[in-house]
Amino acid sequence: MPIASKETLLVCGLGNPGDAYEHTRHNAGFAVVDALAERGCVSYWKSEAGCLVASWGRRGPDGRTRTVLLAKPQAYMNVSGGPLSKLMRQRGISAQEVLVVHDEVDLPSGVVRVKSGGGLNAHNGLRSIADKLGTRDFARVRCGIGRPPGRMSVADFALRQLKGSFLADFELGAQRAADACELCLDQGVARAVEQLG
Numbered sequence: 432m433p434i435a436s437k438e439t440l441l442v443c444g445l446g447n448p449g450d451a452y453e454h455t456r457h458n459a460g461f462a463v464v465d466a467l468a469e470r471g472c473v474s475y476w477k478s479e480a481g482c483l484v485a486s487w488g489r490r491g492p493d494g495r496t497r498t499v500l501l502a503k504p505q506a507y508m509n510v511s512g513g514p515l516s517k518l519m520r521q522r523g524i525s526a527q528e529v530l531v532v533h534d535e536v537d538l539p540s541g542v543v544r545v546k547s548g549g550g551l552n553a554h555n556g557l558r559s560i561a562d563k564l565g566t567r568d569f570a571r572v573r574c575g576i577g578r579p580p581g582r583m584s585v586a587d588f589a590l591r592q593l594k595g596s597f598l599a600d601f602e603l604g605a606q607r608a609a610d611a612c613e614l615c616l617d618q619g620v621a622r623a624v625e626q627l628g
Contacts, residue, residue: 439570439616440528441500442467443482443515445556447590448505454598457508457589459534459574460556462605464501467612473501480521481505481514492617499616500524509555512563519564526569530615531560532608536585538575541604543611545623546571570620574608 444460452458468474471487478484482502490496502518504511519529533556538544548568551557561567579588593601615623 438497438528439499439530439620441502441519441522441524442530442532442612442616443502443504445508445511445531445533446503447508448503451592452590454593454601455590456576456593456601457534459576459601459605459608460532461503462602463532463572463574463608463612464503466605466609468501470609470613478505480518482518484518489616508559510559511556512559512561515560516563526564526566529569530572530612530620531557531569532572532574532612533557534576534589535573536576536578536589538573538577540575540577541600541607542575543604543608543627544573544575545611545615545620545627546573547620547624570615572608572611572615574604 442464444464446452446458446461467487468485471489473485473487476483476485482504485501487499487501488496489499500522502515504514506514533554535552537552547570551561551567557571560569576589579585611623611627614626
């Protein structure tokens with residue numbers, strides 16, 4: 432069932448903090464939020480409610496400028512719902528005003544989809560957020576990372592440091608997902624789901 436249509440006020444990228452995880456598939460959400468910050472010339476991040484948070488004064492297609500928060504929870508992925516829910520409470524932001532960006536093994540590498548509510552696909556970060564918010568009714572940008580080759584475990588695949596062409600492809604995927612986030616901000620999540628879902 433589609434969630435109620437509200438303006439997105441917070442874009443939250445999921446990942447694991449620390450240099451060891453920076454260039455890994457599991458940190459797709461962080462990479463996308465960083466790409467949005469770069470597009471918006473946002474360089475000042477502060478620590479708030481266990482997240483790194485930046486304010487993006489973004490001019491929409493209607494010429495109106497509004498503030499969109501960018502957030503990267505600094506707890507590990509499987510408990511990221513704690514910092515995010517705390518930030519939302521402090522800022523008075525509802526679940527329907529959040530866009531969560533995350534990696535997705537069930538989509539081929541580089542494919543980006545937008546989803547409104549629904550299942551969690553065994554994603555520990557999404558499960559943590561749903562548990563802390565008490566609802567699954569939040570929008571997501573899903574960044575495809577594909578399935579691991581051969582008998583490699585999903586964890587090893589998602590947490591492996593990327594180099595060379597693998598890193599270049601990952602960064603291109605992050606830019607496509609940033610485009611999807613901007614589509615959600617400009618035209619609303621429902622329209623983005625129609626185009627990319």
